Amino acid sequence: MDYKVKLDIFEGPLDLLLHLIKEQKIDIYDIPIALITGQYVEYLEMMKTLNLDIAGEFLVMAATLTHIKSKMLLPSQETEDEETEEGDPREELVRRLLEHKKYREAALGLREKESYQREIFTREKGDISSVDDEDLLVDVTVFDLLNAFKMVMKDISYKVPYEISIDEMSVSEKQNYIMDRLNEFHTITFDSLFAVMTHRIEVVATFLALLELIRLRVIRIQQLKRFAAIRIFKAVEDG
């Protein structure tokens, strides 16, 4: 199970905090920490009520806010010296908020460019299938493949590992599995190959099977279009 807050508006705790600060027209350099903490926790409660998974980062931030609040409540040091040493407990949070806000705004700038650029078109790429096989330009390199695999492994790290040996889940068995699916569907995406898998050994075996099939030139790996998913095809179409 992917463990992530699926709220469209708040991508993370910093986003939520920035939202609260903006909504309350609060000076980011002088955050009333008790107020903000209260509202932040309220939001988390709301998420719980809505039965949303609350990602760990939100809870960490709640703890951070509570901690800052308690530090602020401590009787302040009287001498100038000690205050300098102690600093404002909010400082690090403010730094992170500003940093986050900066890239937030940059992202908005990119969004504008994206919207404009989507209305601009250039010449089509020639139909790849009509290109002579020797000249075939593949977009997918072995490096792309390894990167894609690494991402699959990262995803799967959330899942409960089973104690299974490589013998049971042999590479050749996975080769047969891939070929079976290709016989059925003509083409499959790289991701879909791993989507149903729950343990690492199985993923590794499948990836090795994939590499083996590429080596044997039984399958080919391509992107048909820019931005398209990595796709697996049989090297030679039958019938």
Place this chain on the structure above:
Amino acid sequence: MDIKKGKAIVENLLLITDRPLNLDRLTEVFREEFDKAALKRIMEELISDYMERNIRVVEIAGGYQLCTRYEYSEWVKRFHKIDRGSMLSKAALDVLSIIAYKQPITKAEIEDIRGVDTSGVLKTLLERSLIRILGRKKVIGRPMMYGTSRKFMEYFGLKSLSDLPTIEEFTEEDISDKTGDKGGIQTSLPL
């Protein structure tokens, strides 16, 4: 060869290529005829010649390309029933902008700024070839460092990375002129 003929040839080359045509490649083609500086002038003239035309020449992703005019986009879409796929998610844009301005940058550094896990987003961005792996950082664990790709520039219509929208920088003094005790706030506090 005179500039006029050079321009004419470049127009023909722009027509047949489907990727931005860069000056280095042009310099290779025109070896004996024009050097890089001359070709840059030719490209600039061509861009300005095309101002009056119904299609455009643009500088993008370190190269030049013929493209449609914004005002006709409705018709182009109608003609082609083009589906550009969905726009990038908010999360993807956030991560992209951090990478764009801070490259090379590791996943941990990105997450430090965003405050959330970014594995899924990085995967999507790699799949769409908007970012690429630049190498490994020489720190413990040797994490991958990410940067933007040429496709990133094409996607956003940027000439080069310096074409990125400028962002407002803040200084440490803005936050506080006191040297703070950073120990007060940590990310691993128990609830």
Place this chain on the structure above:
Amino acid sequence: MDIKKGKAIVENLLLITDRPLNLDRLTEVFREEFDKAALKRIMEELISDYMERNIRVVEIAGGYQLCTRYEYSEWVKRFHKIDRGSMLSKAALDVLSIIAYKQPITKAEIEDIRGVDTSGVLKTLLERSLIRILGRKKVIGRPMMYGTSRKFMEYFGLKSLSDLPTIEEFTEEDISDKTGDKGGIQTSLPL
């Protein structure tokens, strides 16, 4: 819509398609604006407008298409040659990845892995300086051993060879802690 705007839109459509654009298709797009006869007139005007330009609009295969001018064909061919050469073929990539991961390696060993002759590809890779000869192997026939070059690293944006994502690395970090069964998977890596 006036003829002028119609022509401008058609120019944009001609630009993005690489196949001949036929009148029926255009009639569909311009449904409410122009009928087939009007569009035919537009196309004829466009062809004559382009007479003065450096590229052409031609009627071909029952449709219309932008194309290069005959007198520049030498330059187009020259460009194509350079352009083609700038991308690696699938075969070249295969061989390159084998060399990257297994260097130093002989031609016979590469062919053993790929199952096909690689003379042509090796020649191309050497010409493009992506690989280099590391020496000769001390076996019968003393065959050349190949390895990747500095240009290889530039081409793929690698800082050093240790930046290559390796399969060993995936297997180690991803399964060692869970199963302790490293050797079982690493035995016969196809790369």
